[in-house]
Amino acid sequence: MAFAVIAGLLPICEAWAENSLPPRLEAIRARGELKVCVWPDYFAISYRNSRNSEFEGIDIDLARALSSRLSVRLGFVETNFISFMDRIEAGDCDIAMMAVGITPARARRVAFSRPYLASPVYAVTTQANTRIRGWTDIDSPGTVVAVAAGTIQEALMGRSLRRADMLVVAPPRTREAEIQSGRADVFMSDFAYTRRMLFMHDWARVIEPPDRFGETLFAWAVPLHDPAWLAEVNGFLSAVRADGTLTRAAARHGLTPILIR
Known part of the structure; x- marks a missing residue:
């Protein structure tokens, strides 16, 4: 009987744990900063230019546009494809804007925006x-x-x-x-x-x-179980696609051939 009761409570506890996570959009606005995970070696995406140590790339441009849309400052968190999901789950960053390839394994740990690039x-x-x-x-x-x-x-x-x-x-x-x-x-x-x-x-x-061969869709990754933040990110993507910001950023960094329009 005790095991049955515990088993019955598990879905409730899991739902409570998910819903008890602080809403990310609310937290971003409260701290006044958007924390973006980037991989600094990703040329044309989120690349640190060795000549001036500045970040550049399509996702750097779009991260700046997203922080402007939210009226908060922007902070970059350096990571890589081994540890970026750990950083998102730990709350070190609010979003990974580093052309993250969509896979079923990753989708079990992070939520994806709509895709914006596709590359073999x-x-x-x-x-x-x-x-x-x-x-x-x-x-x-x-x-x-x-x-x-x-x-x-x-x-x-x-x-x-x-x-x-x-x-x-x-x-x-x-x-x-x-x-x-x-x-x-x-x-x-x-x-x-x-x-x-x-x-x-x-x-x-x-x-x-x-x-x-191996064509993959690329998107931004955000925490699981936060539909309001995911909706905000997808709304931003729709806006920059509609006003030409996405197209211009892709052209600026030589990525027009893999842009999803």
Whole structure:
């Protein structure tokens, strides 16, 4: 009997716990600050420019627009794709604006805005690499494929590779360093990050995928069980899409090809 009573109370307790979380929008306005999680190495998305240490990218522009809409100051919280959900759950940030790929596993821990970008997966190797000339060379015996820990590509390539070996790269190591050192032959990433490689490194060569391999929708991530905050974020996205702010920001950072209009 006692076990039955406890079991019956569990849904009630869980609902109470969810509803007892402080409403995020209310908390943001009370503190007068919007705390935004960003990954500072995400070129064209949420990137710290090494020349001036300033953040730049489409999500930096849009974070500023969102804080302006809310009439609060803006604070950036640096994170990565291994720990951003921990930061959201801990209340360290109110939203992750760092082009978060939507996956079922992530959706169990965070809520997603409507998507605003969509990108397949690309491969990056060196100009000098004669082993990897085209896409079909990637999944071959003896090839080492690098992926960043916690990213969409880690799970995708883990499922997809049959003959090649996968190397998971966690900070402070970088995929670029693994390629240049020869520890990996190729690394996988999305449109935005691979544009960075072409922009910054003359040794880099990008291989386009067939049939939009691994195409992923990207959105912003917010805490679960806070419908008012999610509605505010989606309302903001609708507004910047309607007034052209989103289109202009995508063009400014070279992301028009992957913009969802």
